[in-house]
Amino acid sequence: MKALVLIGGFGTRLRPVTYSVPKQLIPIAGKPMLYHVLDLLPPTVEEAVLATGYKADAIARYVTEHPPHLPVRTIVEAEPLGTGGAMRNAGAGMSDPFLLMNSDVIAGFDLASLLAQHAAHAGLGTMTLVEVDDPTPYGVAELDPDDRIRRFVEKPTREEAPSRWINAGLGVWRREALDRIPDRTPLSWEREVVPTLLADGVFAYRATGFWEDAGTPERLLRAQRYLFDAGRGGRRAVPKGTTGQGPVAIDPSAMVEGATFGGSVTVAPHAVVGAGAYLEDAIVMDGATIAPGASVLHSIVGPHARVRAGHRVSHQVLGEAAEA
16 A cells, blocks of 8 residues: 655745745654654555655655655656646556545544545545634535535635535545546646545545644644654653753754753754753754754744844744844
8 A cells, every 4th residue: 555645835834944945854843744744654554655846856865865664755746736736646556545645734643544444435535534613724524424525615714614624634545536637737636626526435534633734833833742742752851961841852963951941842953052042842953053041932943043142032933044
Protein backbone atom coordinates (compact mmCIF):
# COMPACT_ATOMS: atom_id res chain seq x y z
CA MET A 1 0.00 0.00 0.00
CA LYS A 2 1.11 3.57 -0.73
CA ALA A 3 0.31 7.00 0.65
CA LEU A 4 0.04 10.08 -1.56
CA VAL A 5 1.11 13.18 0.38
CA LEU A 6 0.22 16.59 -1.06
CA ILE A 7 3.04 19.13 -0.59
CA GLY A 8 1.93 21.96 -2.84
CA GLY A 9 1.29 25.57 -1.98
CA PHE A 10 3.59 28.43 -1.11
CA GLY A 11 2.97 28.60 2.63
CA THR A 12 1.99 32.25 2.29
CA ARG A 13 0.45 32.47 5.77
CA LEU A 14 3.79 31.45 7.31
CA ARG A 15 5.86 34.07 5.52
CA PRO A 16 8.54 35.35 5.83
CA VAL A 17 9.92 31.97 7.02
CA THR A 18 8.53 30.21 3.96
CA TYR A 19 10.36 32.50 1.57
CA SER A 20 13.40 30.30 2.31
CA VAL A 21 12.00 27.10 3.88
CA PRO A 22 8.96 25.10 2.71
CA LYS A 23 6.46 24.92 5.55
CA GLN A 24 6.66 21.12 5.65
CA LEU A 25 10.29 21.41 6.85
CA ILE A 26 9.59 23.84 9.69
CA PRO A 27 10.53 21.92 12.85
CA ILE A 28 7.87 21.37 15.48
CA ALA A 29 8.26 19.18 18.56
CA GLY A 30 11.75 18.29 17.44
CA LYS A 31 11.35 17.37 13.78
CA PRO A 32 9.90 18.72 10.54
CA MET A 33 6.14 18.96 10.24
CA LEU A 34 6.23 16.50 7.32
CA TYR A 35 7.76 13.78 9.50
CA HIS A 36 4.95 14.06 12.05
CA VAL A 37 2.53 13.52 9.16
CA LEU A 38 4.45 10.43 8.03
CA ASP A 39 4.41 9.11 11.61
CA LEU A 40 0.65 8.60 11.26
CA LEU A 41 1.07 5.97 8.56
CA PRO A 42 0.26 2.42 9.69
CA PRO A 43 2.72 -0.44 9.03
CA THR A 44 0.69 -1.60 6.04
CA VAL A 45 1.94 1.46 4.09
CA GLU A 46 5.18 0.56 2.32
CA GLU A 47 5.92 3.82 0.50
CA ALA A 48 4.97 7.50 0.67
CA VAL A 49 4.81 9.43 -2.60
CA LEU A 50 5.35 13.15 -2.05
CA ALA A 51 3.60 15.36 -4.62
CA THR A 52 5.84 18.43 -4.47
CA GLY A 53 5.85 21.85 -6.09
CA TYR A 54 7.20 24.90 -4.27
CA LYS A 55 10.81 24.35 -3.15
CA ALA A 56 10.66 20.73 -4.28
CA ASP A 57 14.48 20.51 -4.39
CA ALA A 58 14.73 21.41 -0.69
CA ILE A 59 12.23 18.70 0.26
CA ALA A 60 13.90 16.06 -1.92
CA ARG A 61 17.30 16.93 -0.48
CA TYR A 62 16.06 16.78 3.11
CA VAL A 63 14.36 13.38 2.83
CA THR A 64 17.50 12.02 1.15
CA GLU A 65 19.82 13.34 3.86
CA HIS A 66 17.41 12.49 6.71
CA PRO A 67 15.53 9.35 5.63
CA PRO A 68 12.16 8.91 7.38
CA HIS A 69 11.01 5.58 8.78
CA LEU A 70 9.66 4.36 5.42
CA PRO A 71 10.72 4.77 1.79
CA VAL A 72 9.65 8.03 0.17
CA ARG A 73 9.62 9.18 -3.44
CA THR A 74 9.14 12.75 -4.65
CA ILE A 75 7.21 13.67 -7.80
CA VAL A 76 7.50 17.30 -8.88
CA GLU A 77 4.77 19.25 -10.67
CA ALA A 78 6.48 21.49 -13.20
CA GLU A 79 3.69 24.08 -13.00
CA PRO A 80 0.92 24.62 -10.42
CA LEU A 81 -1.86 22.09 -10.99
CA GLY A 82 -4.00 22.52 -7.88
CA THR A 83 -4.63 19.66 -5.49
CA GLY A 84 -6.46 17.54 -8.06
CA GLY A 85 -3.92 18.02 -10.83
CA ALA A 86 -1.07 17.32 -8.41
CA MET A 87 -2.69 14.03 -7.41
CA ARG A 88 -3.00 12.91 -11.03
CA ASN A 89 0.56 14.07 -11.77
CA ALA A 90 1.98 11.94 -8.94
CA GLY A 91 -0.46 9.06 -9.20
CA ALA A 92 1.29 6.74 -11.65
CA GLY A 93 1.66 3.30 -10.07
CA MET A 94 -0.43 4.23 -7.04
CA SER A 95 -1.77 1.34 -4.98
CA ASP A 96 -5.43 0.34 -4.87
CA PRO A 97 -6.58 1.58 -2.44
CA PHE A 98 -4.21 4.39 -1.39
CA LEU A 99 -4.04 6.83 1.48
CA LEU A 100 -4.32 10.54 0.70
CA MET A 101 -2.80 13.04 3.15
CA ASN A 102 -2.31 16.78 3.35
CA SER A 103 1.21 17.60 4.48
CA ASP A 104 0.23 20.29 6.99
CA VAL A 105 -2.23 18.22 9.04
CA ILE A 106 -1.01 17.38 12.55
CA ALA A 107 -3.27 14.77 14.12
CA GLY A 108 -3.58 11.98 16.64
CA PHE A 109 -5.75 9.65 14.56
CA ASP A 110 -5.66 5.88 14.13
CA LEU A 111 -5.34 5.42 10.38
CA ALA A 112 -5.53 1.63 10.71
CA SER A 113 -9.14 2.12 11.88
CA LEU A 114 -9.76 4.40 8.90
CA LEU A 115 -8.54 1.67 6.54
CA ALA A 116 -10.69 -0.94 8.26
CA GLN A 117 -13.79 1.22 7.96
CA HIS A 118 -13.09 1.87 4.29
CA ALA A 119 -12.86 -1.87 3.63
CA ALA A 120 -16.12 -2.49 5.48
CA HIS A 121 -18.07 0.07 3.43
CA ALA A 122 -16.52 -0.98 0.11
CA GLY A 123 -17.13 2.50 -1.30
CA LEU A 124 -15.04 4.58 -3.65
CA GLY A 125 -13.50 6.52 -0.78
CA THR A 126 -13.57 7.32 2.91
CA MET A 127 -12.80 10.82 4.18
CA THR A 128 -11.69 11.54 7.72
CA LEU A 129 -13.91 14.22 9.23
CA VAL A 130 -13.58 16.28 12.40
CA GLU A 131 -16.20 18.50 14.02
CA VAL A 132 -15.32 22.17 14.47
CA ASP A 133 -17.12 25.25 15.71
CA ASP A 134 -16.51 27.27 12.53
CA PRO A 135 -16.52 25.16 9.35
CA THR A 136 -16.30 28.08 6.91
CA PRO A 137 -12.53 27.81 6.13
CA TYR A 138 -12.83 24.11 5.21
CA GLY A 139 -14.60 21.55 3.06
CA VAL A 140 -17.85 20.60 4.81
CA ALA A 141 -19.81 17.35 4.50
CA GLU A 142 -23.51 16.62 4.69
CA LEU A 143 -24.02 13.09 6.02
CA ASP A 144 -26.87 10.61 5.89
CA PRO A 145 -27.69 8.33 8.88
CA ASP A 146 -25.19 5.72 7.62
CA ASP A 147 -22.35 8.30 7.44
CA ARG A 148 -22.40 8.36 3.68
CA ILE A 149 -21.45 11.79 2.36
CA ARG A 150 -24.37 13.20 0.39
CA ARG A 151 -22.98 16.66 -0.28
CA PHE A 152 -19.56 18.30 0.04
CA VAL A 153 -19.15 22.08 0.00
CA GLU A 154 -15.74 23.74 -0.03
CA LYS A 155 -15.36 26.87 2.14
CA PRO A 156 -19.09 27.69 2.49
CA THR A 157 -20.59 30.64 4.30
CA ARG A 158 -22.08 29.83 7.71
CA GLU A 159 -25.54 29.85 6.14
CA GLU A 160 -24.46 27.46 3.37
CA ALA A 161 -22.56 25.01 5.61
CA PRO A 162 -24.51 21.72 5.75
CA SER A 163 -22.87 20.66 9.06
CA ARG A 164 -19.88 21.28 11.28
CA TRP A 165 -18.09 18.13 10.06
CA ILE A 166 -15.10 19.10 7.92
CA ASN A 167 -12.53 17.35 5.76
CA ALA A 168 -9.51 16.65 7.99
CA GLY A 169 -7.13 16.20 5.06
CA LEU A 170 -6.75 12.43 5.47
CA GLY A 171 -8.58 9.78 3.50
CA VAL A 172 -8.43 6.48 1.67
CA TRP A 173 -9.52 6.05 -1.95
CA ARG A 174 -9.73 3.41 -4.61
CA ARG A 175 -7.31 3.92 -7.49
CA GLU A 176 -10.29 4.67 -9.70
CA ALA A 177 -10.65 8.10 -8.07
CA LEU A 178 -7.33 9.19 -9.60
CA ASP A 179 -8.44 8.01 -13.03
CA ARG A 180 -11.38 10.42 -12.85
CA ILE A 181 -9.00 13.42 -12.78
CA PRO A 182 -8.11 14.83 -16.23
CA ASP A 183 -4.39 14.61 -17.01
CA ARG A 184 -2.30 17.83 -16.95
CA THR A 185 -5.30 19.89 -15.94
CA PRO A 186 -5.17 22.38 -13.04
CA LEU A 187 -8.13 21.82 -10.74
CA SER A 188 -9.09 21.50 -7.10
CA TRP A 189 -9.60 18.02 -5.65
CA GLU A 190 -11.90 19.31 -2.92
CA ARG A 191 -13.94 21.78 -4.94
CA GLU A 192 -14.11 20.22 -8.40
CA VAL A 193 -13.44 16.49 -8.06
CA VAL A 194 -14.86 15.20 -4.77
CA PRO A 195 -18.47 16.35 -5.48
CA THR A 196 -18.41 14.31 -8.69
CA LEU A 197 -17.43 11.14 -6.81
CA LEU A 198 -20.17 11.11 -4.17
CA ALA A 199 -22.63 9.10 -6.25
CA ASP A 200 -20.22 6.16 -6.22
CA GLY A 201 -20.15 5.92 -2.44
CA VAL A 202 -17.94 8.16 -0.31
CA PHE A 203 -18.18 7.64 3.44
CA ALA A 204 -17.14 9.53 6.56
CA TYR A 205 -14.71 8.37 9.20
CA ARG A 206 -15.51 10.50 12.26
CA ALA A 207 -12.15 10.91 13.92
CA THR A 208 -11.37 11.36 17.58
CA GLY A 209 -8.13 12.76 18.92
CA PHE A 210 -6.34 16.03 18.33
CA TRP A 211 -6.23 17.69 14.92
CA GLU A 212 -4.78 20.90 13.56
CA ASP A 213 -4.40 22.42 10.11
CA ALA A 214 -0.95 23.88 10.79
CA GLY A 215 -0.97 26.50 8.05
CA THR A 216 -0.71 29.69 10.15
CA PRO A 217 1.74 30.65 12.92
CA GLU A 218 -0.95 30.36 15.60
CA ARG A 219 -2.08 26.93 14.38
CA LEU A 220 1.48 25.70 13.92
CA LEU A 221 2.40 26.54 17.51
CA ARG A 222 -0.87 25.00 18.72
CA ALA A 223 -0.04 21.82 16.77
CA GLN A 224 3.33 21.74 18.51
CA ARG A 225 1.60 21.90 21.90
CA TYR A 226 -0.68 19.01 20.88
CA LEU A 227 2.32 16.90 19.89
CA PHE A 228 4.16 17.58 23.14
CA ASP A 229 1.02 16.79 25.15
CA ALA A 230 0.74 13.48 23.28
CA GLY A 231 4.36 12.58 23.98
CA ARG A 232 5.29 12.80 20.30
CA GLY A 233 8.43 14.88 20.54
CA GLY A 234 10.91 16.22 23.01
CA ARG A 235 11.09 15.44 26.67
CA ARG A 236 9.49 16.73 29.83
CA ALA A 237 12.72 17.87 31.54
CA VAL A 238 14.83 20.79 30.35
CA PRO A 239 18.51 20.11 29.51
CA LYS A 240 21.28 20.17 32.05
CA GLY A 241 22.59 23.68 32.59
CA THR A 242 19.19 25.30 31.92
CA THR A 243 16.14 26.05 34.04
CA GLY A 244 12.40 25.90 33.47
CA GLN A 245 9.65 23.37 33.00
CA GLY A 246 9.49 22.01 29.45
CA PRO A 247 8.47 20.06 27.52
CA VAL A 248 11.18 20.97 25.04
CA ALA A 249 12.87 19.48 21.98
CA ILE A 250 16.43 20.77 21.77
CA ASP A 251 18.90 19.45 19.20
CA PRO A 252 22.15 18.20 20.72
CA SER A 253 24.15 20.61 18.53
CA ALA A 254 22.32 23.68 19.90
CA MET A 255 23.96 25.79 22.62
CA VAL A 256 21.48 26.65 25.37
CA GLU A 257 23.41 26.73 28.65
CA GLY A 258 22.04 29.30 31.08
CA ALA A 259 18.71 29.71 29.27
CA THR A 260 15.26 29.29 30.81
CA PHE A 261 12.43 27.44 29.08
CA GLY A 262 8.69 27.52 29.47
CA GLY A 263 6.57 24.85 27.83
CA SER A 264 6.46 23.80 24.18
CA VAL A 265 9.79 24.89 22.67
CA THR A 266 11.79 23.52 19.75
CA VAL A 267 15.41 24.57 19.26
CA ALA A 268 16.85 23.32 15.96
CA PRO A 269 20.44 22.30 15.10
CA HIS A 270 23.25 24.83 15.59
CA ALA A 271 20.99 27.43 17.19
CA VAL A 272 22.37 29.47 20.09
CA VAL A 273 20.27 30.57 23.06
CA GLY A 274 22.21 32.84 25.40
CA ALA A 275 22.35 32.88 29.17
CA GLY A 276 19.35 34.51 30.78
CA ALA A 277 17.23 34.19 27.63
CA TYR A 278 13.66 32.93 28.07
CA LEU A 279 11.70 30.88 25.52
CA GLU A 280 8.08 29.73 25.69
CA ASP A 281 5.72 28.38 23.02
CA ALA A 282 8.39 28.98 20.41
CA ILE A 283 10.30 27.54 17.48
CA VAL A 284 13.95 28.53 16.96
CA MET A 285 15.16 27.27 13.60
CA ASP A 286 18.58 26.19 12.30
CA GLY A 287 21.46 28.47 13.16
CA ALA A 288 19.33 31.17 14.79
CA THR A 289 20.68 33.18 17.73
CA ILE A 290 18.75 34.32 20.79
CA ALA A 291 21.14 36.70 22.55
CA PRO A 292 21.56 36.79 26.33
CA GLY A 293 18.61 38.19 28.23
CA ALA A 294 16.27 38.12 25.21
CA SER A 295 12.84 36.49 25.29
CA VAL A 296 10.86 34.71 22.58
CA LEU A 297 7.17 34.05 23.24
CA HIS A 298 4.55 32.51 20.93
CA SER A 299 6.86 33.10 17.96
CA ILE A 300 8.85 31.47 15.17
CA VAL A 301 12.48 32.53 14.66
CA GLY A 302 13.67 31.60 11.18
CA PRO A 303 17.02 30.14 10.10
CA HIS A 304 20.04 32.28 11.05
CA ALA A 305 17.80 35.03 12.38
CA ARG A 306 18.92 36.95 15.48
CA VAL A 307 17.09 38.35 18.48
CA ARG A 308 19.18 41.06 20.13
CA ALA A 309 20.25 41.01 23.76
CA GLY A 310 17.43 41.97 26.10
CA HIS A 311 14.92 42.23 23.25
CA ARG A 312 11.43 40.72 23.48
CA VAL A 313 9.80 38.96 20.52
CA SER A 314 6.14 38.06 21.01
CA HIS A 315 3.61 36.70 18.49
CA GLN A 316 5.99 37.25 15.58
CA VAL A 317 7.51 35.35 12.68
CA LEU A 318 11.10 36.27 11.80
CA GLY A 319 12.37 35.26 8.38
CA GLU A 320 15.79 33.91 7.44
CA ALA A 321 18.67 36.10 8.71
CA ALA A 322 16.24 38.70 10.09
CA GLU A 323 17.12 40.70 13.20
CA ALA A 324 14.82 41.86 15.96
